[in-house]
Amino acid sequence: MGLASINPDLPKTQAELLYDAQLRKERQFRTNVALSWFAMFFLLVFLFSGQEVKIGSLTFRAIQIDNEFIRNEIDFIAYGLPETLKISVLSIILAMALALLAALGRLSTVPPIYALSTFYVSLIRGTPLYLQIFFFFLALPQLGIVLSGTVAGVLALGLNYGAYMSEIFRAGLSSVGKGQREAALAIGMTTSQTMRRIVLPQALRFAVPPIGNDFIAMTKDSSLVAATGFVHELMWRATRVGRAQFHNLEALVMAAIFYWLMTIVLTYLQGKLETRLAKGDQ
């Protein structure tokens, strides 16, 4: 394969041989990584299997988990998945809107707008997400504003991620060269048409991979919303059944598996999306 396939009749040149050797090395590496992954996964499964292994005079006993409890409660915990995803999706939408506004504000030459943007980013990044969730849920009622757990959670997550993501949008916007704006203006586009049709689409394409990363991070940070006690997502469900029946180990392991699977699927989808975007760029 490789370069040699261009000219199958000729003996391989030194360059082709080197190239083939390198390919073989890379394939070997990937195979070994996959095998190691499998071994680690097997070890992890074994760790919770309750089996006994004797090596010489030593006896190892793996952790015994209550399979009965898992069978009974897996549905209850699994129903938290859609709730977790719902909160994450709503929050990321809010976060993107805020991030875009903050990024535009950051590029503004009007002092109050620039200040508002930097003020927002500084305030939100300077305080913990956990505190922000509680602020919306517990502090606002004192002012007569009572929000449901979901609304408080989405507002806090959206505001928080929006502040961090404004940097992504700012980088995206400044990645679009001055020449692009000039070309758009020269054919008679207004500044808002230029922004909408020329600058934003290019900035967004630039921003998609890091937004994907943040979305994946958010699906996990959404677990903090469980602290309100009124949002029945994965974490809330796991701690609820775990505490009630003193089976926190099983409950948390189940939740961990759900989060992990979700992350693997989302990472895979994000990879696909990135490949597709890269194609249009060639």
Place this chain on the structure above:
Amino acid sequence: MTSALPVVRVTNLDKYFGRLHVLKNISMDVSERQVVCLIGRSGSGKSTLLRCINFLEEPSDGTVEVDGLKVESHHKGAEHRQLVHDVRLKTGMVFQEFNLFPHMSVLDNVIEGPVTVKGLERSKAVELGEMNLERVGMLFKRDEFPNRLSGGQKQRIAIARALAMDPKVMLFDEPTSALDPELIGEVLNVMKKLAQEGMTMLVVTHEMGFAREVADRVLVMSEGELIEDSQPEELFKNPRDPRTKALIDRYRSGDL
């Protein structure tokens, strides 16, 4: 026979970048169907002058008139913005770095202006776009994306994009300076064809051969001043200003 109608007229134009005086009291015009080349050393202000005509640079002082639309530089506000917009509709611009929109296909690049700015129906715009791509010999790449094309092809598409807006005058800002030498010819050929079709053109260029062959007039700039305005043959044979002579000698010796 000579139509003396000026499509572009610049009067007493000054431009400062901070304290730097880059255009010093420039007055010039381009008549209908004329091809005018603007030459001069780097930093002489020729690109800035071109960019002042469609207000990518805002002149500090003076008047720019395009096809009867008169824009005084010291005016501001909504009325001024509208006037600048109207001037841009009458001018087509081709950049040194092409500046095609990378997220759009070749055809979409060309019809973006007609559709978004003029509100033309898409089917009609496609027809118009294809016609203009044909004019520059790039119709066969209509569905390709810009990043897959050579510099010469990109520049020809950029010309088609400007032409699709049906401008009164085409402004070229060193259209071949970013190209590999073997790709310059195809772009110059398209420009020659446009000149033959009677397009009014103002071309900032280092291509002396093109200026000599195609231009009706050549303007020479030096340190922000317009130092010469003559017909190409005369300019190349008897440059009046010693600075023009020095410039031409440098081109002849292949120094630029």
